[in-house]
Amino acid sequence: MSAALKKIAAQSKTLIIVHRIFDNWRRRRAFKAGNTVSAYGSTHEFWSLEKSVSYIDMVYREYIEYSGLGPEAFRGSRILEVGPGDNFGVALKFLAAAGADKVVCLDKFYSERNVEQQTRIYQELRKQLGADEARVFDECINLNNGIDLNPERLQYIYGHGIEEADQILEPGSFNFILSRAVIHNVYDIERGFEAMDRLLAPGGYMLHKIDLSDENMFSSRGMHPLTFLTIPERIYYLMASDSGKPNRKLIGDYREQVVNRGYDTKILITAVLAEGPLVPHKERIESGVDYGGKTRFLINEIRPKLTAPYRKCSDDELATTGIFLVATKKHQNHK
Numbered sequence: 001m002s003a004a005l006k007k008i009a010a011q012s013k014t015l016i017i018v019h020r021i022f023d024n025w026r027r028r029r030a031f032k033a034g035n036t037v038s039a040y041g042s043t044h045e046f047w048s049l050e051k052s053v054s055y056i057d058m059v060y061r062e063y064i065e066y067s068g069l070g071p072e073a074f075r076g077s078r079i080l081e082v083g084p085g086d087n088f089g090v091a092l093k094f095l096a097a098a099g100a101d102k103v104v105c106l107d108k109f110y111s112e113r114n115v116e117q118q119t120r121i122y123q124e125l126r127k128q129l130g131a132d133e134a135r136v137f138d139e140c141i142n143l144n145n146g147i148d149l150n151p152e153r154l155q156y157i158y159g160h161g162i163e164e165a166d167q168i169l170e171p172g173s174f175n176f177i178l179s180r181a182v183i184h185n186v187y188d189i190e191r192g193f194e195a196m197d198r199l200l201a202p203g204g205y206m207l208h209k210i211d212l213s214d215e216n217m218f219s220s221r222g223m224h225p226l227t228f229l230t231i232p233e234r235i236y237y238l239m240a241s242d243s244g245k246p247n248r249k250l251i252g253d254y255r256e257q258v259v260n261r262g263y264d265t266k267i268l269i270t271a272v273l274a275e276g277p278l279v280p281h282k283e284r285i286e287s288g289v290d291y292g293g294k295t296r297f298l299i300n301e302i303r304p305k306l307t308a309p310y311r312k313c314s315d316d317e318l319a320t321t322g323i324f325l326v327a328t329k330k331h332q333n334h335k
Contacts, residue, residue, distance in 0.1 A: 012221060017231065020217070020239035028242035031108075036159045038109035038244075043085045044121065045114065052121045053128075056089035059180055060097070063090075066268060066281065066324045067207050075099035077175035080199060082106055082162050083182030086113035088141070089125055090180075091154055096129055096137040103154055104169065108161040109244070119143055163191040166198040174199050178207040183254075184215075185244040187237075193257040197329070206263070206327040209270065210254060213321045215246050225273060226302045226318065229310040250313065251320045258327040271322030274298055281324060285316055295319050 027038075044052045064071055077100050081091050084105040091103040126137050142148040149156055160168055163186065177196050186192040196206060213219070218227035229248060231239070239245060251267060258265045268281035274295040278285070287296060299318050303311060310318070 013218065013223065013227065016218060016221070017235065017239060020243070020245065021235075024239055024241060024243040024245070027244075031242065034159075036108070036110045038111060043111075044087050044117065045112070049120055049124055052087070052089075053124050056087070056093065056121075056125065059090050060093040062209070062324075063178055063207055064098075066209075067205060067326055068266075069205075071098040074176065076101050078173060079103045079176045079178065080106060080165070080169070080174045080196075082165075082177065082179035083108075083185075084156075086111040087118060087121060088149070088154060088156070089121060092122070092125060092137060092140060095140050095153060096133040099136075102152070104174075105154070105156045106160065106162065106165055106169075107156075107158040110158045115146060119147060122147070161192075162186060163188055163195055166195040169199055171198045172201045175201055175204045176207065177204070180209045181211050183208050184211045184246050184249070187241045187247045189247060189249055189253065189257055193261070197261050200329050202329055202331040204329050206258065206325065206329075208254075208325040210323050210325060211246070211271075211321070212250060212323065213246070213271070217245065224298065224302050225321075226298065226306070226310075229318075230302065230305045230307060232307055233309075248310075250310075250317050251323055252313075252317060254323065254325055258325070262330055263327040264330065265328075266326045268324040268326070269320050269322070270324050271320075273319045273321050277322070285319060287315060287319075291319050 043055070047055070067073075074094055075098060079091070079094055079100050079102070081103055084091060084107060088103075088105055091105055094100040094103055122141060122143055126134055129137055140150050140153040142150070157168070162183075177200055183189070183192065200206065214225060214228040219225040228236070228246065236248065240247065251269070255265060255267055266283065268283060269278055269285050269290075270281050271277050272285060272291045272295065275291050278290060282290065285291065296315065299315050303318075306313075
């Protein structure tokens with residue numbers, strides 16, 4: 001890269017950092033003022049009806065498959081879904097198809113949504129159900145005049161992050177806590193996992209699909225995909241602490257959160273740097289098997305520039321860009 005191009009790239013990185021710091025400040029100020037509305041989490045906004053329904057079915061199936069549990073394990077259970085975004089389709093699948101007793105959907109922000117579009121999605125989901133499942137569906141949501149949830153079966157709470165959920169929900173009241181592409185946006189995962197631990201009943205499960213990438217912060221501008229790990233922590237805090245940006249925690253950080261709390265733990269690796277999704281998911285990845293020279297080149301190129309905590313990470317850890325966490329709380333959990 002020429003000196004001129006290096007200078008432009010450096011300026012671009014600086015501009016992104018400045019923009020993220022401003023956005024983080026703006027979001028924190030708005031949230032404190034009571035403005036929780038956000039376009040973040042509006043997953044279905046530009047999707048076709050078919051794609052939306054297919055996505056909901058896929059997410060539901062992945063929870064069932066990668067948890068290692070059948071749908072019957074969720075029957076009669078109480079579920080906390082963290083970060084449902086603009087749609088309650090996954091919650092409705094657990095209620096109608098798996099027979100869950102109640103699902104509470106918790107979100108820090110209220111994701112903008114098109115009510116007419118969402119109604120069509122729910123109507124299409126209902127068409128897939130048998131008579132008994134459709135009856136349960138109708139107990140949980142009424143579509144006759146907009147979208148009306150029955151809070152006894154399907155409750156929606158927004159304006160509260162998972163870090164403080166144990167202050168507004170009953171401790172030990174959930175059998176499952178699950179999320180998809182949400183936990184990596186929780187900046188203080190220590191508080192987040194402590195709250196989830198308090199809310200989860202003994203014998204309960206945490207099921208989290210977690211993105212470990214930069215979420216296109218720098219990589220979408222043609223920059224190195226691990227650029228976000230080169231920024232000093234004091235600066236990155238100003239960029240991401242309140243704006244739902246990646247928390248920069250890696251696979252080992254999440255393993256530590258649940259293992260240290262005494263959970264039986266399985267972590268499946270779902271994506272690899274420069275390789276994309278890893279199918280089938282694996283508990284361990286190997287150089288030369290699951291990733292090759294391109295991944296190793298990217299890691300070796302950026303390693304000298306990484307901040308101290310990341311510079312010492314193994315290639316496998318830096319190469320892991322997505323995980324599915326399955327953690328079971330023991331009946332006599334110890335700290």
